[in-house]
Amino acid sequence: MSKELLTEFLSKHPISASLTPAEVEILLEYLEVLETHHKQVIADIGEVGESLFFVVSGTAALYHDDGNQEIEVGRxxxxxxxxxxxxxxxxPRGVRMRALSDNTRLLRLSRSMYDRLRVEQPYIAVNLLEFAIISLDHLIRRVSEDVATYAHYLYSPGKK
Known part of the structure; x- marks a missing residue:
């Protein structure tokens, strides 16, 4: 994936809403492109997260593994x-993340590059943290809605 396409992706991404074009270019210097193949494990259960990932194209699925089977719990x-x-x-991670297609591309921010970013570019690092908080909030809202729907299905009036 070309640097121009990655710059365009990041420029349109909410993380860059308050960043200048030059700051977007700087952020890109801390990231690496990860191109995956179908069903490739991106992050696995039990690992301590040493990387953050931005999904640039494609979809990654999250799976719970009970030892007998993987159950998709999110995308x-x-x-x-x-x-x-x-x-x-x-x-340690509680779910496994797999690419769902050969064209799933991610931007990876390793812990060492994040540590450098915090020291060298604190304003950009704060933007990243704010985006992480918003992303976690969206995840919690989606899970809450799923749980509410499931509970309504199980315990709605008329169910026995």
Whole structure:
């Protein structure tokens, strides 16, 4: 994926809403492109998050594995941030993230590059943190809606 396309992606991304074009270019210097193949594991259960991922194209699915089977519990679409919970709290991941197609591309921010970003470009790092908070808020809202729908289905009047 060309630098121009990545710059265009980041420029239109909500993380860059308050960044100048020069700051978007700087942020891109801290990121690396990860191109995946179908069903490739991007992040696995039990790992402590050493990377954050921005989905640039394609879709990544999140799976719970009970030892017998994988059950899809969510999807990360283009533009979404993935892997932030374990990255920030350093608790091992509870789900596995897999690419759903050969054209799933991500931008990866490693812990070492994030540590450099915090020191060298604190304004950009704050924007990243704010976006991570918003992304987690959206995730919690989606999960809450799913739980409410499921509870309504199970416990609605007329159910026995």
């Amino acid at each position: 990360m679409q283009t533009g979404e941030l993935a892997g932030s919970m374990s990255f920030f709290d350093r608790v």
